[in-house]
Amino acid sequence: MANVYLIDKKFGNNSLRIAGQDKDAEIVLIQDGIYLDVKKIENSGNKVYAVKDDVEKRGYTEILSKNIELIDYGKLVDLILANKVVNFA
């Protein structure tokens, strides 16, 4: 079971610094959280997701790091229910 961090931009700094130390972290960027710089987290090997709808309406599909997996709400629900949720939104 992973620790799924749901992260919006407002709480981005606080949450990414903790998640970056957590080997069991999986990150889901939601809302303006998709603008966050998560290079350090990617390098730590932790999985990073972003909500597809949130990325697309912001015109960010081509700009977002290719290492970030875009997911729909169905997949987000699967992640939320199969893991422990750490809310930073």
Add this chain to the structure above:
Amino acid sequence: MANVYLIDKKFGNNSLRIAGQDKDAEIVLIQDGIYLDVKKIENSGNKVYAVKDDVEKRGYTEILSKNIELIDYGKLVDLILANKVVNFA
């Protein structure tokens, strides 16, 4: 007539960088804006004020830079009406 910048923390970075270039700037820190680091502005010689009530309820009176003048709402109104207001809240 000065340019009175009313600054809350949320818009702090955007506004201080502009105000820092403005020789006619006077800064008023309101709400969470009192937490902003305004050392650069102080060094530029521009006047910095903070709303007394906002500072006091945050327990920040002793922590705030002594170069920042605490003002009440009456003085704030005087500043607002005698000058041009640049709103960053």
Add this chain to the structure above:
Amino acid sequence: MAKLGILLTLGPYQFENWETAYNIANAALDKGHEVQMFLYLDGVYNPIKYHTFPDWPEMPKDKFAELVKKGAKIIACGVCVNARGLEKGKDYIDGITVGGLPDFAQIVSEVDSVVKL
């Protein structure tokens, strides 16, 4: 089938949280999961039944009505409702209950995961 709890603290329109809350709840219901939502602070503005905005085909309250219809249990914080002048939710869409934080504590007890927005 699992149980999902959602704590929503912001109102319609102004911030995006209500949309994300709806989208997550809706996807969970479509997958056959149970959804329990607690409306806290400005979250209590979401189910006011008179929302009208000319350019939009669907109002926020319609989205919440859809969740109720699909079986979501939605409870609003009564202290927040009355503080905001919504008089015990007199103008709420059908199916929204007005309760208190012990209801949220109960949601925390019952669900598999909690999402806060």
Add this chain to the structure above:
Amino acid sequence: MAKLGILLTLGPYQFENWETAYNIANAALDKGHEVQMFLYLDGVYNPIKYHTFPDWPEMPKDKFAELVKKGAKIIACGVCVNARGLEKGKDYIDGITVGGLPDFAQIVSEVDSVVKL
């Protein structure tokens, strides 16, 4: 005597802007200035007359009523009012007008300074 315009975009309780708006408006009125306020977006939630919160001696709506009594002209954005389900301000305290952005344009014309919160 001068004229002050205030644009308020956030509601009661959740964010501090309504308090700052009240404090600035109140100080201006006490100094004999004219105050015109436009309630935009969530700002339209402020004058709902049924605010009740057990621990507080005065509700946000009481503060706005005080401003009205002292002569402030307060106009709420009608599109925002109806979008939020407040039905033309049916539950507003006395003295609040429901209007539109042209009223805000008019405030910008008339006043010496505009404060946005």
Add this chain to the structure above:
Amino acid sequence: MGEKNVLITMNQAPYGSIYYTEGLRAAVGVTSGIDEHKVNVVYLGDGAYFAIEGVDRKDTKTYIGTLKKAENKLMVEKESLEERNIEESKIAEDIEIISRTEVLKLVQAADVTIGF
């Protein structure tokens, strides 16, 4: 007091809050009174994300159309783009890129600056 020069700054990222569109509605609104105020719109800080070409403009296109017809300009601060690593080639054609110094000039020329 008559016609005024109003500068609207947009400081918040699109979609997280409604200001990205309601700030523009206010900008249009400011031009809608008896006095036709002049309005400029400049994107600063996280507001700069709105200037990206592919941003969905479903909610904003009418306001942008109205502003452009009346020759009001939309601008984005170059430094805000740089700080966010947004390449200038990614910016929508109808939004002009200006420097922070030019933003200051707009502030100084305006009668009032309103930040959303």
Add this chain to the structure above:
Amino acid sequence: MGEKNVLITMNQAPYGSIYYTEGLRAAVGVTSGIDEHKVNVVYLGDGAYFAIEGVDRKDTKTYIGTLKKAENKLMVEKESLEERNIEESKIAEDIEIISRTEVLKLVQAADVTIGF
């Protein structure tokens, strides 16, 4: 599912928004059901400003009293204080200063973490 271990993080500065007090009300509320969940509260980022000694606690003292009586802890992250140049001597006595590593341990030990 029964009793749970809940971690509340407080991420926003006092007074700019109501979360500084309503987050605590929620923390108390979480302990108020039939199942008495365990609740810890930790101040992170700008939330750390609440930990300063002189902050007005008019709205929060009842909640803090209730939490302390039930042996729920209030903590603030050391790194958040450092980043804001807040000296540890300025921190209220009843708020424990812990490291980011300890915050991570609290997150890992909690069944759910809720950020206000």
